[in-house]
Amino acid sequence: MTAKIIDGNALSTEVRGQLAERAAALTSVGITPCLAVILVGEDPASAVYVRNKVAACEKAGMISLRDVYAADVEPALVFARIAELNADPSVHGILVQLPLPKHFDSEAILESISPEKDVDGFHAENVGALMQGNPRFIPCTPYGVMKMLESAKVPLKGAEVVIVGRSNIVGKPMAMLLLAQSCTVTICHSQSRDLAFHTRRADILVAAVGRAKMITGDMIKPGATVIDVGINRTAEGKLCGDVDFETAKEVAGVITPVPGGVGPMTITMLLANTLEAAERSLK
Ligand SMILES: NC(=O)C1=CN([C@@H]2O[C@H](COP(=O)(O)OP(=O)(O)OC[C@H]3O[C@@H](n4cnc5c(N)ncnc54)[C@H](OP(=O)(O)O)[C@@H]3O)[C@@H](O)[C@H]2O)C=CC1
Numbered sequence: 001m002t003a004k005i006i007d008g009n010a011l012s013t014e015v016r017g018q019l020a021e022r023a024a025a026l027t028s029v030g031i032t033p034c035l036a037v038i039l040v041g042e043d044p045a046s047a048v049y050v051r052n053k054v055a056a057c058e059k060a061g062m063i064s065l066r067d068v069y070a071a072d073v074e075p076a077l078v079f080a081r082i083a084e085l086n087a088d089p090s091v092h093g094i095l096v097q098l099p100l101p102k103h104f105d106s107e108a109i110l111e112s113i114s115p116e117k118d119v120d121g122f123h124a125e126n127v128g129a130l131m132q133g134n135p136r137f138i139p140c141t142p143y144g145v146m147k148m149l150e151s152a153k154v155p156l157k158g159a160e161v162v163i164v165g166r167s168n169i170v171g172k173p174m175a176m177l178l179l180a181q182s183c184t185v186t187i188c189h190s191q192s193r194d195l196a197f198h199t200r201r202a203d204i205l206v207a208a209v210g211r212a213k214m215i216t217g218d219m220i221k222p223g224a225t226v227i228d229v230g231i232n233r234t235a236e237g238k239l240c241g242d243v244d245f246e247t248a249k250e251v252a253g254v255i256t257p258v259p260g261g262v263g264p265m266t267i268t269m270l271l272a273n274t275l276e277a278a279e280r281s282l283k
């Protein structure tokens, strides 16, 4: 038996259709949801993501602004632009593409975004709200994963979850969301002893490491749900995940592919958060 595949492109199309309807309703009362994206530097992968985000916004009837800065830009210029976007009532969401060049204090940049417009959910105030079980914006990638689990009707209550990776943008918020759904959550990282011991216990395994094909079929419990967040590029320039899809799909019960899995859902939930911010501005 090979695993059932959760198609992130198909689910994205469905959810984005619903978002487009809500965006049209808001536009008809004079508010068009608007996302501002800031990109610093010429990293080609980041440029692709930003282009995808801008295109997805427009397709859903939302406005997107894009500011691109040279890698050696004076951080003060970016801070000034964020202050301007914070003060502009026609802008509902602000996203600063990560990672930033080394001479930037990323934390200070994220804290300078108005928490009401922080559609990534990375501001300390929003991280705190998520921890307290009272989120304002759910970080897009873990939010997308929750939608995928819901669409595949994966049971969460009491499930053994193992997350590989503990970053602020994926691993940690993912753990909080699954904990809130009464999963038993284990977080593994580069210092974990015997990774396979942990992964083999998982009913739901989330890989968010950034190491191509590191999770192989022998590390997966038969019938488990395997969520592959990783985006890696092979030497031949092909995209692949952190999961070795070929061996994993023979063991898992449910699996997400790369590309066409979590990536498109991340963009979808960014649109959802931007729309949500715009709807709140009405109140
Ligand atoms: N699909 C999407 O929408 C998105 C995809 N991504 C992708 O997801 C992946 C992870 O991203 P991100 O969380 O930002 O990455 P980070 O580099 O910030 O974090 C990677 C995590 O993996 C852990 N790790 C590294 N090596 C190992 C190992 N050998 N065994 C176990 N754990 C290990 C690290 O541990 P330690 O903390 O000890 O260093 C760290 O916690 C990347 O491929 C990224 O491109 C990211 C965001 C969105």
Ligand SMILES: Nc1nc(=O)c2c([nH]1)NC[C@@H]1CN(c3ccc(C(=O)N[C@@H](CCC(=O)O)C(=O)O)cc3)C=[N+]21
Residues within 6 Å of the ligand: 048, 049, 052, 095, 096, 097, 098, 099, 120, 140, 141, 231, 239, 258, 259, 260, 261, 262, 263, 264, 266, 267
């Ligand atoms: N402030 C900030 N917020 C982020 O959400 C953020 C970020 N910075 N920095 C980088 C990571 C990465 N990320 C992805 C989004 C979409 C795809 C995506 O759509 N991937 C497609 C393939 C795209 C391609 O062809 O390259 C897929 O998986 O099918 C991937 C990765 C968001 N991130």
